[in-house]
Amino acid sequence: MMPFAMPSNDHDLEDPALLRRLLRAKDRMDASSHEDWPVKRLAAVSGVSEAHFARSFKRAFGIPPHRYLLTRRIEQAVTLLRDTDLPITDIAFVTGWESLGTFGRIFRDITGKTPGAMRTEARAASSALDRVPACVLKAAQRPDLDTAVLEKRRRAAKATLRPSSTKEDT
Known part of the structure; x- marks a missing residue:
C-alpha cells in the first residue's frame, strides 16, 4: 500500500489540505531560493509523493516547481x-x-x-x-x-x- 494519495483529477486541487501543503513548499522555495530544491525535497516538505507533488504544483500554480x-x-x-x-x-x-x-x-x-x-x-x-x-x-x-x-x-x-x-x- 502506498503511503501517499494519488491525484485522480483537477478536483484534488480543491482539497484545502493539499493546497496548504503545496503553498508550504512554495513558501520554502521563496524563503530559500538560493538552496537546491529537488522535487524529492519539495515532496517531503509537502508530505506527498514526488509524482503527486509535481503534477499538483503545476496544476495549482501553472508552472512546474523547477x-x-x-x-x-x-x-x-x-x-x-x-x-x-x-x-x-x-x-x-x-x-x-x-x-x-x-x-x-x-x-x-x-x-x-x-x-x-x-x-x-x-x-x-x-x-x-x-x-x-x-x-x-x-x-x-x-x-x-x-x-x-x-x-x-x-x-x-x-x-x-x-x-x-x-x-x-x-
Whole structure:
C-alpha cells in the first residue's frame, strides 16, 4: 500500500489540505531560493509523493516547481543587479547558481539580456522608476517562463539554421 494519495483529477486541487501543503513548499522555495530544491525535497516538505507533488504544483500554480524556482532566482538577481554594487559573480552564487556560466546563460535565455546589460539598463531607468512600489516592479519584471528554457533554445537554434534542402519541413 502506498503511503501517499494519488491525484485522480483537477478536483484534488480543491482539497484545502493539499493546497496548504503545496503553498508550504512554495513558501520554502521563496524563503530559500538560493538552496537546491529537488522535487524529492519539495515532496517531503509537502508530505506527498514526488509524482503527486509535481503534477499538483503545476496544476495549482501553472508552472512546474523547477521553473518557479528559476523565476524566483532570476527576480532576485535582477533586484541585486539593479540595487547593489555586488559583482555579477557574487550575485550568481548568492542567488543559488553553482557556476557563473550557467547563471549567465540561463539569465540571458530567460530575460534576453546578459546580467551586465541588465544592470546597465536597470540603472539607467532607475530614476524614472523610483516612485513605483517594489512589489509592482517585481510583478512587471517577472520572467516569462511559460516556455521551457530548452524549448526557447531549440526555437532560437532552428531560426538560425538554414534548411538542408529546398523541401519544406512537415
